[in-house]
Structures are given as C-alpha cells and as structure tokens.
Amino acid sequence: MTDLFEIAEATWPPLVRHDVPGFTLRDGAGGGKRVSAATARDGWTEADIAGAETRMRGLGQTPLFMVRSGETALDDALEARGYRVIDPVVIRAAPVEAIDDRPIPRVTAFTIWEPLAIMRELWQAGGIGPARLDVMARVDGPKTAILGRMKDTPGGCAFAAIHGETVMVHAVEVTPALRRLGLAAWMMRQAARWGREHGASRIAILVTRANEGANALYASLGMEEVGEYHYRIHAEEEP
Structure with missing residues (x-):
C-alpha cells in the first residue's frame, strides 16, 4: 500500500x-x-x-x-x-469498513464539493483560513468536503481526498457548541463511506499528539497509530 x-x-x-x-x-x-x-x-x-x-x-x-x-x-x-x-503528530488509520459500520442518521453528514459558504465560515472560525482552502483546491484526484449537522444546525466540516487506496481526512472542525456530541464521528463515517464508494480500502488522519480529545475519538473509532x-x-x- x-x-x-x-x-x-x-x-x-x-x-x-x-x-x-x-x-x-x-x-x-x-x-x-x-x-x-x-x-x-x-x-x-x-x-x-x-x-x-x-x-x-x-x-x-x-x-x-x-x-x-x-x-x-x-x-x-x-x-x-x-x-x-x-x-x-500521530498518523492513525483503519480499514474503511471499520469506520463505515452503521447507518448515518439523515441530514447529519453530507459530501459536497466545492465547499459551501457556511463551511468556509466554520473553517475560518476554527483557524482554517483561505490559505488552507487553497491547499484543498490544489489537490488532484477524488476529493470532497464534508458538512456535519446536528440540532438542525450546520456545525462541522472536514476535507477528504483519495490517493492510491487511502482516503485521508484533513481539516476536521466542529463548532464549540456542538463538540462532544458525536458529530465528528459521524463526519468520519461519512468520509469512510465516500472513500469506499470511490475505491478506497483504508482511511487515515493526522492529529497532533497533544490533542487528547481527537486522539481519543479516533481511537474509539478503531483508528490505530501507524506512524508519527x-x-x-x-x-x-x-x-
């Protein structure tokens, strides 16, 4: 691989x-x-x-x-x-089927390209500004943005792209009011599902070792440390 x-x-x-x-x-x-x-x-x-x-x-x-x-x-x-x-930084990965393991509730997570204005606003609020959006735009090959919703409110977004057999997720952001409610997990499941539909067999993400909450989340989804x-x-x- x-x-x-x-x-x-x-x-x-x-x-x-x-x-x-x-x-x-x-x-x-x-x-x-x-x-x-x-x-x-x-x-x-x-x-x-x-x-x-x-x-x-x-x-x-x-x-x-x-x-x-x-x-x-x-x-x-x-x-x-x-x-x-x-x-x-920790590199975490898992088979896509380990993450795409259950139905995603309706209107909870969507794949969209190009990003909507509300997604740009959510990223901007989390410190992911125009220069990082330009990075997303430079990616060749299959890619998508993911919009997360909870409590009838757009509250999260992420970026995913495929290279080889791996879908890698970047720029995961959830608005503070909706954190610790499981929205990031649903967005990861949506990324895994989208990846599987586009031929990926593995999902991966990079996360700083100091981000204990994110590491706990990805570990709970079965994403193991595979590099650093x-x-x-x-x-x-x-x-």
Whole structure:
C-alpha cells in the first residue's frame, strides 16, 4: 500500500517543491507547517542541512524540518544545531469498513464539493483560513468536503481526498457548541463511506499528539497509530 507520507502530501500538497542536495523543500503559501517543511532524502549530509537552511531563508521562509519515524540521525543532527521539537503528530488509520459500520442518521453528514459558504465560515472560525482552502483546491484526484449537522444546525466540516487506496481526512472542525456530541464521528463515517464508494480500502488522519480529545475519538473509532513525525525549528527563530 502507498506510503502514508506520500498520501499525506498528495492529499494536502504544497504550492511548490524545491529539490536541493539531500532535502526537499516546500513552499506552502501560508498553508501550514506540513506544506512548508523540509524533508530529508537518502544520503543527506551535515553540509546539506546548512544548504537547506540557506535556501529556505532565501525563499523568505524560517527553516523548518519534518522528522519522520526512524529518522534518528536527522533528529540528532538538528538538535545539535539548536533545533527544538514542535508539534509531534500521530498518523492513525483503519480499514474503511471499520469506520463505515452503521447507518448515518439523515441530514447529519453530507459530501459536497466545492465547499459551501457556511463551511468556509466554520473553517475560518476554527483557524482554517483561505490559505488552507487553497491547499484543498490544489489537490488532484477524488476529493470532497464534508458538512456535519446536528440540532438542525450546520456545525462541522472536514476535507477528504483519495490517493492510491487511502482516503485521508484533513481539516476536521466542529463548532464549540456542538463538540462532544458525536458529530465528528459521524463526519468520519461519512468520509469512510465516500472513500469506499470511490475505491478506497483504508482511511487515515493526522492529529497532533497533544490533542487528547481527537486522539481519543479516533481511537474509539478503531483508528490505530501507524506512524508519527514531528517538526524541528531553531529555538532562536521560532515565532
């Protein structure tokens, strides 16, 4: 099955990638860390780290590196250069049939593309602004937005896209007044159903390890930890 990091990038892509010795750099155009971080390629060297730093600064970016599972040497090298860990992320996944396991109540979750104005407002209220909506628009292949409703009120939205056999969900947002009522779970079930209808056999999501509520929700749905990564940014350059 396709590598989950490849799937994450295909379903939440940067605006531009730049290959430099040892690393791939990204310009996310304001779309967040994942589309703006550098990742190592096989054979990188200490000199390549310095070169990547210089190129990122030349592009007007603060040097930011993503360290994936198993990249211990890179992690140690960045720490020695004064980079600190930020935002550890868990990758969770499950078979789609494990999530799409029951009927979804009427008028609870819908798939819609392009996003409605109310969905844009819900995302904006949750800090998911135009730059991240531009990321969604850049995705090639099957994709959809998901609108969640509860108590006769639009109260949640998410984005889902398929790469290979996996549907990956991003930008899950539920308005504060409707949290802890199960709406996010219904939206995940709708994403799994949509994914299965479009040929996906697996559903995946990325969630920060610090988000205990979200991790508990996805664990309760049977989504197991299948990978992790974190970012490193220089302590003197962190915003």
